[in-house]
Amino acid sequence: MSASKVLVVVGITGNQGSSVANAFLNLQGWHIRGITRNPSSPAAQQLTSKGVEIVKADLDDIASLESAFHGASAIFSVTDIYNHMFNPANFPKAQEAGISVNEYACNLETTQAMNIAIAANSPAVSSTLTHFVFSSLSDTKRWSKGKYTWNFHFDGKAQAVKRIREELPDLAAKLSTVQVGMYASNWKGGLGRPQKQEDGSFVVQIPDGPEVELPWIVVDRDTGVYVKVLLENSPGKNVLAYTQMTTWREFWTLWADVRNVKIDIKVVGLDDYFKTLPEFLSREFQDSLRYIVEFGYTGGDPDVCCTLQDLSPEARTASLKEYIEGEDWSSLE
Template sequence: MTASKLLVVIGITGTQGSSVANALLQSPEWHIRGISRNPSSAAAKLWTSKGVQMVKADLDDVTSLEAAFSGATAIFAVTDFYNLVFSPVHAAAAHEAGMAPNEYARNIETKQGINIATAANSPVVSATLTHFVFSSLSDTKRWSGGKYTWNFHFDGKADVVKHIKQKVPDLAAKMSTVQVGMYASNWKGGMGRPQKQEDGSFVVQIPDVGETKLPWIFVQRDTGVYVKALLENETGKDILAFSEMATWREFWELWSSIRGVKLRVQVVSVESFFQFFPEILRREFQESLRYITEFGYTGGDPDVCGDLQELSPNAKATSLREYIGSEDWSSLE
């Protein structure tokens, strides 16, 4: 059976994009095209070996995106704030402009998102496009009433959504958004990484944010589950993608139970929790966490759905128990 629909995946060699591609890869009705700046890379060739068509395109080049999107039935779009904020080229440009690297990265990320929208709305692409799924996050400044202004990795994406709704109505009519929750794998980057003690027990620090339940996601699996559900529905849906809601304490106590190890939870201030992070990210993460704790991950946006079964009754996200059981924890030993 020949696939009748074409899904173009931005970021297919990254975490979210690869999850989306894997979720649709075995579907007989979908053919997948991946976008890469270097289709000859080892990561890109791996997708080619799976039957994915890999094409070259750059988020800074609208013309290349138009060509990559040609014939698409659906597009999954994601932008990467962290790649931009740690880029030496952009850091130098930010310094020259007298801007914080975070703010500069947000501006570039927003511009790239607008480039994606411009290309997706071009006549040759819009002729076949029915679904445009954008990976966004909530509008911090709006939902906090201006209280939090340094959550740039949220606001750059939210600015793209605002641009599309205000300036690109034809594409807005085809758009759905997915707000991907807190990566359950963030511990690998040091965000609450358990430390093994001499007696074989562990100590883990959690931030002093009360018993707030957070939307943890096994991003490598469940991003695709949610995007697939959006593609099976009419457009105009906004959903929070998560595997399971849990407090920070619940997450690690479940880990301790499953792993069969003794664990002591140490509650520290938000400032202390992020003290070992690169300086460029400390304020960013502190404000982000305080915003999430006070206003919620979606900021309390009433238009964002938090129920996967409402979109797709048969869809199932991964439980934290399943995530913890499948994860490689050998680096903690």
């Protein structure tokens, strides 16, 4: 291996992980190693064809993670609560434990995040590791002072960061966090998806509430931009990653302007906005959105104070206009 540094990406076949890999693929001096449970998957094979080293590891198996991290200079890690939340096997387990499936999934996500951290902190890995970048989100319960308690997809990650700082001080000294904003591509999941009318115009729903600016991100491009600059800086940085700050209404108005279509923006209550989701997920997303509107995406955490330009004045993200121009919207026709 001729590269002087090894970047290991946990979750490399997902939106965030693949963005990080792509940001480093053509950089001299870096070798990219991706972690996956299934190296033969199409996504893993596509990365292999680009020169990424794909290795098999399991987030529930610390020994496999230690092996996969061997020789790493830097690790980027992202965990996924939704795999646990939608696993049918976890519903009876949550019921038996007397908690919601959301909380059960949250606990599993935190456990896997700590498995990653424990492996990264092991002597064999720690000897070469200089940076550990963890994709986190803000501590809802803490920053809302207990007002919002069902934002588990935030709090599981925040709990992992808290535990790393308390339990693994050596790794904590190498830790930076990136809080990834709201995906500009979320419409693909159905929520807020523009509906074409007979006259060729579109109707789109946005949730009721104060129209605050939100951190939208072109996740499969710009996550890598932020992680790259975190690795160019000393550890200890905490940054909110976004492409552009804008309101729901401004986002869809821009979309209509760029695509030269008419749009009717309908403001609906949160119950209506999330009505197509299962109850457990609707409650989760309603709490999450109320928290973001009232306290901000980072909850006002004073430690999340770096901007992209603070870290690297030359670094640039995409724009939402560029995203809209480059996205495939044919499924709306």
